[in-house]
Amino acid sequence: MLLQDGVSIAFYLGHSHHDITQHIEHTLHVFQHAIAPASLDWYCDYEGDFHKINSAGRAFLEQEFHSSQFAHIHLADHVNGVGDYGFIYDGQWRENPDSPDASRVLSTVTFWLPTEFLESQGPVLVRELALKLSADLPFTSGHAGLAFNGQLSLLGVDELVHRERLRHPGMDVPDESASLHLGNRIRGVHWMNFLGPPVLAELGGVDALRERLKSPGTTVQPLSEGRAVITLGPEPDAGETARSPVLPPYRELARVLEPWMYFQGDSRPSRDAEAQRRWERRFLD
Template structure:
């Protein structure tokens, strides 16, 4: 239910908003940028049409500055995603604000996987992530959000994707409040901390964890035994399994997303069972320098203690 989603505002000592509650929609593809560039641009256009006008107002320039995302800026971003053929990595960072915790954000980390840097590394992917404020879900409904997530998913040759309640912040800004972030994530086990660069460099064709919307593509779905096996293992009230196409599925864990407040509630059975199903193929993501486990390990450790 909607009351399971917390309102979180983390401020720095100057009173600036650094991190807040929101929703993350992320996908990881074991495909080179050149093979998915047009699809990534199409998904960005779907995102732009779904969010308020001018909700994306700034972009990260190559020198690290944040520049206004005006008409010239959009021309540059399209050139960066669709037209630039050279290079080994394509990085796009679009946000509502030039710093702090933007309500809306788009990130893309594309790679040339046959480049010598990545060709012998089966962990690297091209990944993209869309962020929304929690208010978007409240205004438009979970079904609207799931429909949008499916429209985006159908464009992408993902191995794994997910949508989840999340703690959202501009890139790396939350690190200055890592103690507060730690406390929030240890209480809310279903709250994600999107880290697109680190995850997309290392997830390969594995799963990141059990989420409200969990997208399973190839080869991951086949490794799990296929759609029928996943359906049998997750035959639980409130859980639905539907086809994205013949080789990909979406597993939905309940009508509403769950932040999983461990001070007041037990971990819902669907999340524990989804973690169990994915366990042989979970990506154990390291969070360098931070004293907590990501959602994969937090959910799994609580499940095993029950």
């Protein structure tokens, strides 16, 4: 299987790898405990090949976690097609003297769950897990919700996702390279939307958001250190363009966040700019 639906929980951090190593390791332990008895037994090497974690694998991961500059760690529960559970961390070196743009790139960490986990454990537990993962992360922004999980770089898979994403606007299409351009902007609207400084302050804080977001089921919850999470309803919704109206709470939040939203075309041209524009503005136009 090269493509399936899943639940993605992602955070963007304006910190270098060496400053957040302990935070990332802690969240990984939290995640592994939450998904047991499933386990992340496979790791990806520098060539993109997966191997069962053994003594050599543990040494590889130790080296990555404690690198003084960059780190890339990709763990999965199996390698037969798309894994059900996953952990992907890209730690950046924002003080890199050889890169004039180094201070703008973000470190990112993403956790993957299968939709079967959501169905069996319930959205309340998934939301609690996302909050637990966020608690020890100094994030700039983040999100959680339904997403396409697959080998999106393959031509046939890419074409299928481009068709399905317009039918189901509540499904995210992951973009691992967004962190190179995102900065303090927000990457779209999702079921759970984590906001940190400076965007939350510029929006007027939690009280101002509560005044502007009136859709039934939308909640705005303050978090520590000037952060907050906006949750759009009791459970994630893929949406369906054949139904009308299409995800009103998502559209309401998109209008509020529009001045701070990230649009790919602003920073890097797409091979199909019009299709990308339609996708990124699906809750605005």
